[in-house]
Amino acid sequence: MSIQFYNTLSRQKEPFKEIEDGKVTFYSCGPTVHDYAHIGNFKTFIVYDLIKRYLSFRGYEVSHVMNITDVEDKIIRKVVEQEQELEAFTSQYSEIFFEEMTLLNILPADRYPKATEHISEMLEMIHKMIEDGFAYKRDGSVYFSIGKFPSYGELARLDVEGMQEGASGTDLDEYEKEDARDFVLWKAWKEEDGDIFWESDFGKGRPGWHMECSCMAMKYLGETVDIHAGAVDLIFPHHQNEIAQSEAVTGKRFVNYWLHGAHINVDDTKMSKSLGNFLTISDIAKTPDDARAFRYLVVSSHYRTSFNFSKEALDGARNTMRHLRNFRNRLADVERVGGGADLTSLVSKARDGFVAHMDDDLNSPRAMASVFEMVSAVENLLGEDGVDRSGADLVDGLFQELDQVLGIFYSLPDDDKEELLTDELQALVEEREVARKEKNWARADEIRDHFLGLGYVLEDTPGGPVLKPA
16 A cells, blocks of 8 residues: 545545655745744644654655745844844744754754745746736735636635735735735835845845745755645645745646644643743653653644643653553563564564554554554563563564654653653552552552652642652
């Protein structure tokens, strides 16, 4: 079975076929460096990583470009308000972005082009659109005429009937479907922009936000790109406008497969600064285990399904990661030589199930279910001393192979500040869970006090018990 992706353009799953055999061009929308990226942004960046890792796992050579938006409305407003230099302002957030990418074990893109470094190329595209009748000048700005592009609205499923060509073009970078109209390619300088502008034949100003991705995707990956990914909120206007600009310039299809990831909610509510539930990676990842737990939470969820982030969800993911680490430690401790169960078919079934489900539009929840079915069976055998050294190596070898996709087992500099539970302590945690279910409160309290004496607090959460330093 070949890989299938859900293509937003067609609204259905399609078999993946690359432009050049064995090679994939992949463009993904990167951060706007005006603030700390929030966990919704990083959910999307981890999804990019999962896409790239899986394609590599399946034997493709992936060329990945992710842009850095370092000039747009919000950035300019903050730079002027804070009386800073543009590069100094954006660089501080770019540095934090890359640090947090490392914390989450996200493989770097091949290129991270910045918008400010591609102004001349964007101007060339704008001139071409004017020459070919797709764009027009007005009051020092340049607008794309959506009426001249018949397929405008196809990606976003817009009802463009009745839209007036050239009517009240918008200068906004972001707007709603109901406000679809001619959009800006070059924004004339205004006094409130301060000293942030570039000279052009149209006068001083700057490119519209949508221009940068069209320009950089085609410059580094070619006029037609295999895969373009982003969050669902970028379908309109950003990705719709990218298509219009790019295809107006080249006359060719811009992207073959559009992949979009769903939103993340916090405590069943849309994340918003005004609601006080706007969370960054530094808010939720106080330890390396927290960072790995968040990554696991994302890669084990389907990228097109919204999921709810909560303390309980993170605790549950942390417990699952602890379970998997302890399982691998038990495999490493196996000393029996020969005579164990033949685990070949069990491991093959788990691998085949993982691949089959990941081939199906990256269905990672079902892929992980195949893995946990194997884990459960092997744990039973470990309890019976039914696993020998070769069998343990076979099982752990599968974990190492699949981690090329998942990226959940990795080391960080602060790992020496955390301790893995020994088998004995893990057994006590599990014994306490049994005691609580049996309402044996005396034994449950005894185990809790034992941990307290070791310097740990055992906290009960809906996601399971969580062990924290006292």
